Amino acid sequence: MANALRPLLSYSQPSPAWPMVGRTAMLLAAPIALAYVALAWLVTHYFFLISPIWPSAAVATAAVMLYGRAGLPGIFIGSFIANHLLMNWAPLGAVITSLGNALGPLIGVYFYRRMTHDDYFVSPKSVGCFVLTLGLLSNSVSAIIGMVGVSVFHFEGIARLTQSFISWWVGDLSSAIMLAPAIYLWGKWLQSKEAYPHEQQGRDELIFVALMITGGSLVLFGIPGTGNVLHIGAMSLVLPPLVWAAQRFNPRIALTLFATLYVIALGGTIMHRGPFATFPLGAALTALQLMGASIGSAILVASVLDLQRRKVTASLREMNESLADNVAERTLELARSERHMRHILEMSPIPMLVTELESSRILFINDECLHLYGIHRSEAKNVTLSELWVDPNQRQEIIQRLKMGEVIRNHEVAFKDLQGEILWLSIAVVLTQLDQKDALMFAFKDISLHKVREAELLTQATTDVLTGLYNRRQVRELCHRLIQEPTKGDLDVSICIFDLDHFKKINDNFGHACGDKVLRTVADMAQHCLRDHDILGRWGGEEFVLILPNTPVHRACILIERLRAKLTESAMLCDNGHLISFSASFGVAGGVLHPNTTDFDLFDTWLNHADRALYRAKENGRNCIESH
Numbered sequence: 001m002a003n004a005l006r007p008l009l010s011y012s013q014p015s016p017a018w019p020m021v022g023r024t025a026m027l028l029a030a031p032i033a034l035a036y037v038a039l040a041w042l043v044t045h046y047f048f049l050i051s052p053i054w055p056s057a058a059v060a061t062a063a064v065m066l067y068g069r070a071g072l073p074g075i076f077i078g079s080f081i082a083n084h085l086l087m088n089w090a091p092l093g094a095v096i097t098s099l100g101n102a103l104g105p106l107i108g109v110y111f112y113r114r115m116t117h118d119d120y121f122v123s124p125k126s127v128g129c130f131v132l133t134l135g136l137l138s139n140s141v142s143a144i145i146g147m148v149g150v151s152v153f154h155f156e157g158i159a160r161l162t163q164s165f166i167s168w169w170v171g172d173l174s175s176a177i178m179l180a181p182a183i184y185l186w187g188k189w190l191q192s193k194e195a196y197p198h199e200q201q202g203r204d205e206l207i208f209v210a211l212m213i214t215g216g217s218l219v220l221f222g223i224p225g226t227g228n229v230l231h232i233g234a235m236s237l238v239l240p241p242l243v244w245a246a247q248r249f250n251p252r253i254a255l256t257l258f259a260t261l262y263v264i265a266l267g268g269t270i271m272h273r274g275p276f277a278t279f280p281l282g283a284a285l286t287a288l289q290l291m292g293a294s295i296g297s298a299i300l301v302a303s304v305l306d307l308q309r310r311k312v313t314a315s316l317r318e319m320n321e322s323l324a325d326n327v328a329e330r331t332l333e334l335a336r337s338e339r340h341m342r343h344i345l346e347m348s349p350i351p352m353l354v355t356e357l358e359s360s361r362i363l364f365i366n367d368e369c370l371h372l373y374g375i376h377r378s379e380a381k382n383v384t385l386s387e388l389w390v391d392p393n394q395r396q397e398i399i400q401r402l403k404m405g406e407v408i409r410n411h412e413v414a415f416k417d418l419q420g421e422i423l424w425l426s427i428a429v430v431l432t433q434l435d436q437k438d439a440l441m442f443a444f445k446d447i448s449l450h451k452v453r454e455a456e457l458l459t460q461a462t463t464d465v466l467t468g469l470y471n472r473r474q475v476r477e478l479c480h481r482l483i484q485e486p487t488k489g490d491l492d493v494s495i496c497i498f499d500l501d502h503f504k505k506i507n508d509n510f511g512h513a514c515g516d517k518v519l520r521t522v523a524d525m526a527q528h529c530l531r532d533h534d535i536l537g538r539w540g541g542e543e544f545v546l547i548l549p550n551t552p553v554h555r556a557c558i559l560i561e562r563l564r565a566k567l568t569e570s571a572m573l574c575d576n577g578h579l580i581s582f583s584a585s586f587g588v589a590g591g592v593l594h595p596n597t598t599d600f601d602l603f604d605t606w607l608n609h610a611d612r613a614l615y616r617a618k619e620n621g622r623n624c625i626e627s628h
Contacts, residue, residue, distance in 0.1 A: 039056045054171040061184075131297055217265060360385045425445065587612065
C-alpha cells in the first residue's frame with residue numbers, strides 16, 4: 001500500500017523533506033479539521049446520512065492544493081469527526097469515508113501535475129485541468145469510497161446506492177468548483193502577498209460591485225418562491241456583475257464574490273425561498289449546484305483570461321518602452337557628464353539640444369536638431385526654445401513633472417520651425433547641467449508624417465470621398481454622441497432623408513462624371529442652407545441625411561422647404577456643356593430626447609419613419625416634403 005501511494009505523495013508536495021512535512025501537518029491539522037467540521041456541522045442541521053451539499057469538500061480540495069500531503073491528517077480528522085460524531089456513522093464506515101475524502105484530492109493533485117506544470121488558475125488550460133482532476137476525478141473517487149463506507153452500516157440496495165452516489169458526487173463537485181478556488185487563492189495570497197498585475201480598481205468600485213452581487217442575490221433568493229418563470233429567469237441578472245468582477249478585479253476577489261453568491265443561493269434554497277422554493281429540496285439543490293458549477297467554471301476562465309491579458313500587456317509595455325527609448329535613454333544617461341556631453345550630443349544621430357532651465361535659451365544644439373527646426377548655426381544663439389512651442393505652458397508642465405521625479409519620454413508635443421510650420425515631435429527630456437547652469441536636455445523624434453497620416457485616416461474613416469460630407473458611419477456616431485451629451489431638459493430632434501429625383505437618368509443621359517458633379521453641387525448648396533450645429537451626411541448613392549438638433553419637426557419642414565426651393569431653382573453646367581436642373585424629395589421625422597436617454601435605437605426608429613415619409617413624397621409626385 002505504501003509503495004502504491006508513493007507516487008501520489010511525491011506529486012502532491014514539492015518538498016521531499018518528510019520530517020518537515022510531519023511538523024507542518026501537525027500545525028495544519030487543527031485549523032483544517034476545525035474548518036471541515038464547522039462547515040459539516042452547518043450542513044448536518046438540514047440533512048442526515050448523505051447530504052446533497054458538502055462545502056467541507058472545498059476545504060479538503062484547497063488544503064491539498066495549498067499544502068500537499070501535509071494537509072491530509074487535518075482532512076482525515078475533520079472528516080472522521082463529522083461523519084462519526086455529527087452524523088452518527090459507524091466508526092468503520094467513518095474511517096473508510098474519511099480515507100476517501102483525503103485520497104480524492106490527493107489523486108486529483110497527482111493527475112493535475114501529470115497533465116500540466118502550470119500553477120493553479122493561471123491559464124485556461126490550468127482551469128480545465130482543475131475541473132477535470134480536482135473537480136470530476138477527485139470527487140468521483142471520494143464519492144465511490146464514501147459509498148463503500150456507507151454500505152458497511154447502511155446498505156439499502158443498488159438503486160438507492162446509485163442515487164446517493166450521484167447526490168454525493170454533485171454536492172462535492174459543486175463545492176470544489178465554486179468554493180475551493182476562492183479558498184486556495186486567499187491562502188496563496190496570505191503566503192506570498194503577491195500583487196496582481198496593474199490592479200488599479202478603487203475600493204469604491206469593489207464595494208459597489210460587491211453590493212450589487214450580494215444585495216441582488218439576497219433579494220433573489222430571500223423572497224418567497226412562487227415557481228414563477230420570471231423569478232427563475234431573473235437569476236440571469238446576477239451574471240453581468242459577476243462578469244464585471246471577473247474582468248475588473250483579480251481572480252481572488254471575483255471568485256470570493258461568486259462564492260458569496262453561491263452560499264446565499266444555497267441558504268435561500270434550503271430555507272425554501274428563491275426561484276427553486278417550489279421544487280423538491282434535493283432536486284432544487286442538485287439543479288442549483290450544477291448550474292453554479294458551470295457558471296463558476298466560466299467565471300474562472302474569464303478571470304484567468306483577464307489575468308493573462310494583464311500580464312501580456314505589462315510585458316509588452318515594458319518591452320516597448322525599453323526598445324523604443326534604448327538609444328535616446330543611454331545617450332541621455334551618458335550625457336550627464338559634462339566632459340562627454342558635447343561630444344556625445346554632436347555625434348548623436350538623434351536631434352538633441354540643451355536649453356537653460358529658466359530662460360529656455362539654447363546652450364547646445366546638434367546638427368540633426370538644426371536641420372529639424374530649419375535653424376542656421378549662426379542663428380542658434382538668438383533663438384529660445386520657448387518661441388518654438390505651440391503651447392508654451394507645456395514646457396512648464398514638463399519641468400514640474402521632472403522636478404517631481406517623473407520620467408518624460410515618448411511624450412508627443414507640437415512645435416513650430418522658424419518658418420512657422422507645425423512639427424509634431426516625440427520627446428524625451430531630463431534635467432541636467434551644462435556650463436554650470438541648470439538645464440533641460442531634449443531628444444526628439446519627428447512624428448509629423450505619422451500625425452498627417454493619422455489625420456488622413458481619420459478623414460477617410462469619417463467623410464464621404466466624393467462630397468466631403470460625413471459618411472454613414474460618422475453620422476451614426478454623431479447621433480450616438482448627441483444622445484450621450486447631457487441636457488438640461490427635453491431636446492427636440494428632427495431627421496430628414498432626401499433623395500435626388502430621377503438621378504439615374506442624369507447618369508444615363510449625361511454620364512457619371514456629370515452625376516458626381518450634381519452630388520457635389522447638392523452637398524454644397526445644402527451646407528449653405530444649414531446652421532452650424534446641424535449635421536449633414538451622405539447616406540448612400542443619391543441619398544442624403546440631415547440631423548437637426550433643437551428643432552421640432554414643424555420648424556424643420558420650414559428650413560427644409562428653403563433647401564428644396566433652392567435646389568429646384570438651381571441649374572448646373574456639366575463639363576460636357578449640358579445645362580442640368582434637378583430636384584429632390586424629402587422625408588422628415590423626429591421626436592424628443594429626454595435627459596439621460598440611452599436608447600441608441602431611437603435614431604434608427606426616427607430614420608425608418610423619415611424613410612417611409614420619403615417614399616410617400618416620391619409617390620406624391622416627387623419634389624416635395626412629407627413628414628411623419
